[in-house]
Amino acid sequence: MSDEIKFSIDGVEIKAIPGQTILQAADAAGVYIPRLCAHRQLSPHGSCRVCTVKVNGRPQAACTQPAAPGIIVENNTDEMKAVRTSIVDMLFVEGNHFCMFCEKSGNCELQAMAYRLGIAAPQHEYLFPSRPLDASHPEVFIDRNRCILCGRCVRAAKELDNKNVFQFVGRGIHKHIAVNAEHGLSETDLAGVDRAVSACPVGAILRKRVGYSIPVGERLYDKQPIGSDIEADRSSAGK
Numbered sequence: 001m002s003d004e005i006k007f008s009i010d011g012v013e014i015k016a017i018p019g020q021t022i023l024q025a026a027d028a029a030g031v032y033i034p035r036l037c038a039h040r041q042l043s044p045h046g047s048c049r050v051c052t053v054k055v056n057g058r059p060q061a062a063c064t065q066p067a068a069p070g071i072i073v074e075n076n077t078d079e080m081k082a083v084r085t086s087i088v089d090m091l092f093v094e095g096n097h098f099c100m101f102c103e104k105s106g107n108c109e110l111q112a113m114a115y116r117l118g119i120a121a122p123q124h125e126y127l128f129p130s131r132p133l134d135a136s137h138p139e140v141f142i143d144r145n146r147c148i149l150c151g152r153c154v155r156a157a158k159e160l161d162n163k164n165v166f167q168f169v170g171r172g173i174h175k176h177i178a179v180n181a182e183h184g185l186s187e188t189d190l191a192g193v194d195r196a197v198s199a200c201p202v203g204a205i206l207r208k209r210v211g212y213s214i215p216v217g218e219r220l221y222d223k224q225p226i227g228s229d230i231e232a233d234r235s236s237a238g239k
């Protein structure tokens, strides 16, 4: 194809089509770049920075940076792993992520990312925030203490559910996820089956009355590290 773009990730040639980001091209080639705010069905957000790679020697978010001819991308290096470990480490201490008590355990992307990066214990002091819960909705609750501000719920509601349910308010350490209603989630048109609910990578938005329907030990990341599905695409294609 004449307009095909070729570049490299860790020395491996990657082909991309115009308009693809580095992350999208890597996914298509079966090369896993760790990420938390990025989601295949949602527009890029570039907020978590877990997908940071070096592009021609400069740090860039792979989820928003377009693939370009001849660029040299460093992904699976000790330096990038250290950057990601530091980011994930800070996400853990900034919220209250008590995995052993969280219904999302085993299906949580933050927890799975920590395992993949080899994080055994955070290097920074816990902040132990106290943020309000919203359990007013009959099917869904929000625990903001587990929110990593990835924005997936905001985008999934707008782009997939065609609803305006979530938004960010506040700045800096006061930034938090809010709902588009005066008295909480119950006043929105959110439904338990909405993609905005299932898109949350952590246990901040959860459905009620379905907890532990899949036992701990039999969940997605109990069986395989996060990113294995993308890497499996590569090995099954014999790349």
Ligand code: SF4
Binding pocket: 146, 147, 148, 149, 150, 151, 152, 153, 154, 177, 199, 200, 201, 202, 204, 205
């Ligand atoms: S509630 Fe979940 S999906 Fe929404 S911003 Fe927080 S972590 Fe992301």
